[in-house]
Amino acid sequence: MHWLKSVCIASCLLGIAHTSWAGVVVGGTRVVYDGSKKEASISVMNPEKTTPYLIQSWVEDASAGGAQKAPFIMTPPLFRLDAGQENVLRIIRTGGTFVENKESVFWVNIKSIPASEKSDANQLQISVKTRIKLFYRPASLSGSASDAYKSLKFSRSGNQLQVNNPTPYHVSFYRVSVGKDEISNAGMVAPQSSLTWTIPAGASGAASWQAINDFGGISADASAPL
Known part of the structure; x- marks a missing residue:
């Protein structure tokens, strides 16, 4: 009976795992809006x-924590996506004033809600929201x-590691390390700004890092002495 119980539990867990992996697939990990274009997608x-x-989509202002309405619309904002089908969401600027010497960042939200079947039985429906960065990139940026x-540019002061980004572009980190020790949740450094982390205890050596590019790929290694 013990082995039967174990098989049943494993089967249930496997079913949950399959359910969690099912659902709508978003075709990217970020969106870059070229300022010279009329839209992104x-x-x-x-x-x-x-x-x-049922697919619902909208854009939020990242700097305001989503409290302010972003100057973009997504179309179609609400639609049905049938099994085996694909659709393209268009992102259109509706106004707003942007700084022209560096990128601005927003959040694209895509919520997917599964259809329910007509039944008298209780049903559990789980909607999933995917949130990815939208970078507005002015056409005049150099580099x-x-x-x-x-x-x-990386520098160290005691147990603090600081990175300075002199470029007009956001840099999203895939990895940041001091020697062999990796910084947890390195995040992203904004253009013409700096970011500071606490270095893992006992870490020593040069700083090394990798970034995530516009297509979700990983850059080559870069390093600098501290």
Whole structure:
């Protein structure tokens, strides 16, 4: 009986795992809005065989914690995505005043709600919200976004590590390390700004880092003595 109980528990856990992996797939980890263009876009796909989803999308102002309305609309803002289908969400600027010498960042939100079947039985519906960064990139910026991580300046003061970003681009970190010790949740450094972390106890050596590019790929290693 003990082995049967173990098999049942494992089966239930496997079913939960499959459910958590199912759902709508967003075609990117970030969106770059080229200031010289009229719009940007990102795809959403429903890989399910039978289940349709209701898709809702909107943009939030990252600097205000979502409290202010962002100067963008997403279209279509609400639609049904049938099983096996794909659609493209368009992001259109509606106004707003942006600084023209560096990027601005916003949040793209995409919520997927599975359809429910007609039944008298109780049903559990779980909606999933995907949140990715939207970078508004003015057309006049100099340099290359893909090379911005190479220009970062690192310095150490006691147990604090600081990075200064002199470029007009956001740099999202995949990894930041001091010697062999990695900084947890390195995050992102804004353009023409700095960011400070606490160094793991006992860490020593040079700083090394990798960044995430516009396409979600990982950059080559870069390093600098401290």
